[in-house]
Amino acid sequence: MDQLSGTHIRKKDIDKLESIQKKxxxxxxxxxxSRDEGCMxxxxxxxxxxxxxxxxxHxxxxxxxxxxxxxxxxxPPDDLIKFHRPKRQIRATTFNNFIIKNIRDQQVRNNKRAVIVPNSKTDQFKNSIFVRTAVEWNHLEDSVVCVTTTEEFKTAFLSKRD
Known part of the structure; x- marks a missing residue:
């Protein structure tokens, strides 16, 4: 009997939820x-x-x-988050016409408030909310993470995303 990996099950569930949003x-x-290509x-x-x-x-x-x-x-942030000491910024390599899973993705530091991403040996921990969000946080620009209020963060994040 074949066992499906977590990514197959997750992809199937994501597709099901996306179809609900399309409805x-x-x-x-x-x-x-309408059934034209791109209508949804x-x-x-x-x-x-x-x-x-x-x-x-978001x-x-x-x-x-x-x-x-x-x-x-x-x-408390002191118990959960360790910030990088100020060093040079490390940016991920990007290509216009090629999707790549960058090996250095977890070491990217695009902002002054970059956090140390915990080492993850298992896929479960690597895909946990805290680790994934820490990696995404480090990809944000200074103008987004250096704001003072939650509303400013929401506005800055949405404006950079568009």
Whole structure:
């Protein structure tokens, strides 16, 4: 009997949730007949409905910002987060026409408030919320992470993402 790896199950679940969002877009637009290529993308963009994956990422980063700023009393930042000493910034190599899984992805530090990403030997820990969000946090620019309020962070993050 074949066992599916976690990524196959996760991909299937993500696709199922995305299809629900597409149904929601059809309901909002009352367009149940269009089957043209790209019509769903157009509907989602027209009504400014971000993908569920980007909404989850946004919420994780807002939560991480609150932890870093000490705005969640139950999670003191000194216990959870260790900041990098100021050094040179390390940026990931990007290509316009090629998708690459960068090996140095976890060492990227695009901002002054970069955190140390815990070493992860297992896929479960590497894909945990804290490790994934720490890596994403380190990819953000200074203008996003050096704000003082949660509202400013939301605004700065959304403006850089677009």
């Amino acid at each position: 929601r877009a059809r309901f909002i637009t009352k367009d149940y007949k 993308t157009k509907m989602l963009q027209e009504h400014q409905l971000p993908s569920l994956q980007s909404r989850r990422q 919420q994780r980063l807002i939560f991480f910002f609150k932890v870093v700023e000490g705005k969640i009393p139950a999670l």
